[in-house]
Amino acid sequence: YIKVLFNGRGRRARCIVPENFEGFTPGPYFQMNMKLAKEKIAQAKEELRKKGLLDANGEIPVITIDLDDGVTAKKIAEFASQQFDKIGVRIKPQMMDWPTLQERVHTKKSQMYMMGWHSDYYDAENFLQLFYSPNINAGTNNSNYSNPEFDALYRKVSIMADSPERTALYSKMAMMICEDCPVLPLTEPLTLVLLH
Secondary structure, three states, X not given: OHHHHHOOOEEEOOOOOOOOOOOOOOOOOOOOXXXXXXXXXXXXXXXXXXXXXXXXXXXXOOEEEEEEOOHXXXXXXXXXXXXXXXXXXXXXXXXXXXXXXXXXXXXXXXXXXXXXXXXXXXXXXXXXXXXXXXXXXXXXXXXOOOOHHHHHHHHHHOOOOOOHHHHHHHHHHHHHHXXXXXXXXXEEEOOOOOOO
16 A cells, blocks of 8 residues: 555554554554455354345445545555455445545545544644544544543543653553554555755
């Protein structure tokens, strides 16, 4: 993904907290393992079969992904389709302008979508706020993640001074996100800017 679409500019995200932030803890699942991926898809297919949710051909229904209609997003859609095909999952990209994409995400109409986040300040809390359940209605928790234990820890760390204890709690919260998987972090992009 990084090599093909971004000419190598960036690094693979292995945690919701970026690698150069206090609290970064690499998750155990950020790896390319086709055998395991196919096993998980077979497991999901069986669960869907038991619930009568497979399509008319007995396959996992097509997953719709909403993307903005920029040139890069079109390349991402093509690349994603190729990658999902490898594990037997069909995706259908829906391209739309940015305001429409935002509206669909905020009104919970997207099945799957792709967006990014950059920190407003240099602290892991800036990323962890995206999973604090009161922020669902505030418009920053677009994954609609809700976990009472995570929320309690977030309230605690949000008033703590910088300390090893707070960093340890950041790491614990990051691992909770990794385990519950409300989002799939893809990259920590590198942007080059030339100023004159």
